[in-house]
Amino acid sequence: MNRQRLRSTAWTATVLLIGLAAGRRLGRAPAKDLDTVPASRQIVHDAHDAIISADGSYTIVMANPAAAALFGTTVEGMIGSPLARWIESATTGHGPDEMLDYFRAGSGRAGRRATDYAVTGLRADGERFPIEGSISRANEGAPFYTVIMRDVSERKRVQDKLTRSHDQLRQLSAALQTIREEERTHIARELHDDLGQILASLRMDLTLLQQTDGMTAESLRLMNGMEQNLLTAISSLRRIATNLRPRALDEGGLYFALRGLRDDFVERYGIPTTLLADEAELRLDDSASTAIFRMMQEALTNIARHAEATSVTMNLFRSDGDLLITIRDDGRGIRPEDMEKAESLGLIGMRERVWAMNGEISITSDEPPGTRIDIVVPVSGHMV
Known part of the structure; x- marks a missing residue:
């Protein structure tokens, strides 16, 4: 908390200094504020985070020793240089104009606005390094931008x-x-x-x-x-x-293996289960067929053990190059804390199989009663 308060105080003092400097140039600096300048300068000078300020043309008008050390130069070497010499946009690779324009959209409010950002810094020797911090604009008088940053390499x-x-x-x-x-x-x-x-x-x-x-x-x-x-x-x-x-995986393919899985589940647990699928859409190679079969098997095992369901629906269909899978039951529903338990190896195994196929999985109980599992896996490269 003390460190955050110091950063906030340093930022406020810096903007005040810039405002006073602008007031002096314009001949309208309030006399009562002049006494705060030495103390404010000391706060900025002693701040551990790098602080720089630039005018409307993105020329640096102030830099503290921490900023000079961060960029491997001196305070004198930074003042008067363009901001683009030291900071570039991490997303576009261009100068600070795009970076500042991005934040300028929300800077029309009264007062000052600080916004987190992540960009790339350029040291004096040309080395690039990641920077994180905040940028603010003083809305009174001539535009000035204050940047408080730290090296996150x-x-x-x-x-x-x-x-x-x-x-x-x-x-x-x-x-x-x-x-x-x-x-x-x-x-x-x-x-x-x-x-x-x-x-x-x-x-x-x-x-x-x-x-x-x-x-x-x-x-x-x-x-x-x-x-x-x-x-x-x-x-x-x-x-x-x-x-x-299952021999059906080798002899008949995924569709017939899932039918056998459904029939065995119904016979063993007495829970009515509906399988909605088209054999033609499930003609996949062995690796994909096995992974999807194990996902369905684990889902049914969890339902049998924990759901207290009276009916289950399994729906599999193709959409472009993806296979969309939904397993729904009308049981007691899964709780968020159940999904985060370290011993929930079944759910972990399902996620790992889905992620191994570069797919996505969602497990919710947003439609009570019961639990819904939605899986999307790309299968365009697994067709046979």
């Missing part, structure tokens, strides 16, 4: 480093998802092709054995029990293999 370096680290983590997450899907596919095929065939062969042998002559009632009872156990094992094996990797 270190903060920008930290932000860039965090951004790179975040991107690397996201790439790692996508790579781990790919490896996980490959392992799931491999295990599912092993279970279905090897263990599944062995169990089916055992059941056939047991059936032939039951048909032989001379079997006692006790033997037949034991064999019937063995057959039931084999049937249960085969059913469990198929369920586990399907959860690992």
Whole structure:
């Protein structure tokens, strides 16, 4: 708070100094204000933030030592030089004219107006660096612009480093998802092709054995029990293999895999579920089909665990090069704090899959009762 108060005081004093200077030139400086000049100059001189002022032609008329140090020069070297020598627009790359015009739109109010901005500074040796601060215009008399600024190079370096680290983590997450899907596919095929065939062969042998002559009632009872156990094992094996990797994804594509997911969800949880989709719009390559299937699977899992819903609707349709996905339920609705929980791994996984496809996801409960998930993913490069 003290630092902010110092900045505000320094800015006010600076504008006062400029106003007094203008008054002197115009021969109308109030005598009662002249006593404030030495104290105001000292405030500006001692301020830790860089402060400069420019006239209507964008020529610097005042600079404090902090500004000279910021730009690697002297106060004398800055006064009289054009503002464009030291500051350029970060968006246009031109001089301060565009920058000041941007803020001038709101400067017609009475009094003074400070506006945050971010531009690029130019040191005396030509080095460019990011600047953040505020710019204000004194509306009384001749136009004067006061700029209070600070070097944010270190903060920008930290932000860039965090951004790179975040991107690397996201790439790692996508790579781990790919490896996980490959392992799931491999295990599912092993279970279905090897263990599944062995169990089916055992059941056939047991059936032939039951048909032989001379079997006692006790033997037949034991064999019937063995057959039931084999049937249960085969059913469990198929369920586990399907959860690992639905064969419909490989044999029929995304549309039929989603139909199977819907049917299994209804059978297991008894929640009526509607799938609105067109098979022709869901002919995508394996990576996109798998990612979208897992998104839908995770959404249904969350609904089953937390929503207490009585109905669910899944809608998928193409719009230009994007696939628009909506999952809605009529349950108790998701709370904002639920979406921020560290243990909400399902939602985190959904977001990561969407972001890995350069898509967008929105989870809301704005239409009570229930929760709505909207996903948009570009699929123009994934068509088959």
